[in-house]
Amino acid sequence: MKILVCISHVPDTTSKINFTDGDTKFDTNGVQFVINPNDEFGLTRAMWFKEKQGAHVTVVNVGGAETEPTLRKALAIGADAAIRVNTPASDGFSVAKQIANVAKEGAYDLVIAGRESIDYNGGMVPGMIAGLIQANFVNNCINLDVDGTSVKAIREIDGGKETVSTSLPLVIGGQKGLVEESDLRIPNMRGIMMARQKPLTVLEPIETSTETSSVSFEKPAPKGAIKLVSPDNLDELINLLHNEAKVI
Amino acid sequence: MSVLVYTESEQGKFKKTAFEVASYAKAVATQLGTTVTAVALNVDDTSVLGNYGVDKVLSIKNAALEKFNANGYAEAIKQAAEKEGTKVVVVSSSANSKYLAPLLAVGLNAGYASNVIEAPTSTSPFTVKRPAFTNKAFETLQINTDIKIVGVSNNSFGIVEDTGSASAEDFSPSISNLGVTVESVDKATDKVTIADADIVVSGGRGLKGPENWGMIEELADVLGAATACSKPVSDLGWRPHGEHVGQTGKPVASNLYIAIGISGAIQHLAGINASKVKVVINTDPEAPFFKAADYGVVGDAFEVVPQLIEKLKTFKAQQ
Ligand SMILES: Cc1cc2nc3c(=O)[nH]c(=O)nc-3n(C[C@H](O)[C@H](O)[C@H](O)COP(=O)(O)OP(=O)(O)OC[C@H]3O[C@@H](n4cnc5c(N)ncnc54)[C@H](O)[C@@H]3O)c2cc1C
Secondary structure, three states: OEEEEEOOEEEOOOOOOOEEOOOOEEOOOOOOEEEOHHHHHHHHHHHHHHHHHOOEEEEEEEOOHHHHHHHHHHHHHOOOEEEEEOOOOOOHHHHHHHHHHHHHHHOOOEEEEEOOOOOOOOOOHHHHHHHHHOOEEEEEEEEEEEEOOEEEEEEEEOOEEEEEEEEOOEEEEEOOOOOOHHHOOOOOHHHHHHHHHOOEEEEOOOOOOOOEEEEEEEOOOOOOOOEEOOOOOHHHHHHHHHHHOOOO | OOEEEEEOEEOOEEOHHHHHHHHHHHHHHHHHOOOEEEEEEOOOOOHHHHHHOOOEEEEEOOHHHOOOOHHHHHHHHHHHHHHHOOOEEEEOOOHHHHHHHHHHHHHHOOEEEEEEOOOOOEEOOEEEEEEEOOOOEEEEEEEOOOOEEEEEOOOOOOOOOOOOOOEEEEOOOOOOOOOOEEEEEEEOOOOOOOOOOOEEEEEOHHHOOHHHOHHHHHHHHHHOOEEEEOHHHHHOOOOOHHHEEOOOOEOOOOOEEEEEOOOOOHHHHHHHOOOOEEEEEEOOOOOOHHHHOOEEEEOOHHHHHHHHHHHHHHHHHHO
16 A cells, blocks of 8 residues: 655744734744654654554655755655655645645555644645645544455534444545554654655646735734632622623 | 535435535625525425525435445536536535545635635635644635635634525436445444534543543533544544544534543644634643633633533523
């Protein structure tokens, strides 16, 4: 089985979010970038398929040269090869088109993406890839088994989960649950050394249109001070929630 | 060229989000000077949509679409959009809508904006506002394609009543490829889900163990709320994974979020920032949640929550 794992290069959650150029660009100054948390679960599940079923795992990222350390980290975790599509990740649809092209050219059986990335939170790349390459699609995937070309998966739904069956070729939008968090891997020295020998291919992008574009950003207005209520005066809390906040 | 809205239903009845997305579609239609057409799947009586600004309903009855299927539903909505010559399609931000919307976007070659929190700030160019960086900022996004898909964030626009009436028309899209078959569904049907809830009561590691969740459930019961938890709580197996809220869990966009024994780590707050009013109950006055919440009680959950339940019962009885 040939697996393609999409790796989004995102600011670490604890990063301070600032904007430059009149609030039109994300300020990367001092920001540490990591593998998108949802993608980390997918990458680890891919490692499982590699070790148990002999799958070949390629990771892909759409982005400039600055994303290569993130791809190298994925190689150090155990991916066999990496591809960087050399164009800024400007919007979800064009990223999906670039990855769909890679997926088609490489005839991958399974494409694993995260259900959303924690920077723009679009949640559209996995589904769009599936639509573009006409593969089956399971979103919010929390368990995945592949036997030949048949697939059993579990997906989270609002208020529960459902078990589905489908077949390869398949794209999933993965998330926590796909593997146990304790199984997430941290690159070790050997992995880091081996990653240096592994191929990181830079592909030039295909031409795409820009379906959506960021116009500007703003930060939420500063919050008013919290109102503290004494534990001996919970009637006051109910009063505030009823009359002031009007939520009960 | 009416605005098309996909109105979600369950067991033949519209979900609350259907009325919110219909209200949103009406606002967009007013901006564009056009009407609203809704797509309803396997709903018997669709006339209620008139109360939320819908002019016409394309009513689909299809046994193959009894259970949600992203491909099938996206295909049905696509064919409805083509039939109506629609330029704007409005969907919700439920897990199912977020599942089908990217497929629909490919089908219609449409730009898609998810989690939109306001009516478009402009329709030419078409610009909408949505959260980014896991609620640490807002992005103004322009959709450049001829057809646009807007995913409305739950509880953001609200339900707006209207006095119109909705005519119904049978519509039978041809659906071939479902791709994925649902084998079984495991869902606590009598419970309010986090996605649908107006109020969410959430517990953290401060509750010490799963045996103490009775009071969380009771508080949720009194308020008609859904229950949720912080990540360590689901990691420890005290609560099911589906209740875990935050950056790696479920997003919550409720009107009221009550956090009990939760510290308020940034990854947790990332999932609840879209909630309107936040209440924190925590023994530690230095807990970061006190900086993020609107109302707070510095106190022991084991003393505060049972009292709060009793007082709320009295309050509810008087209402
Ligand atoms: C990449 C990454 C992603 C993450 N994603 C998430 C996520 O999605 N969601 C999430 O929640 N976390 C997430 N986390 C974990 C997060 O950083 C915190 O560890 C977690 O939110 C803490 O949960 P907690 O507040 O329940 O527990 P604790 O940090 O243990 O806090 C418990 C709180 O309970 C209070 N308390 C104790 N006893 C009582 C009492 N009797 N009455 C009242 N209060 C009491 C304490 O004062 C304390 O504030 C993530 C972390 C990482 C690194």
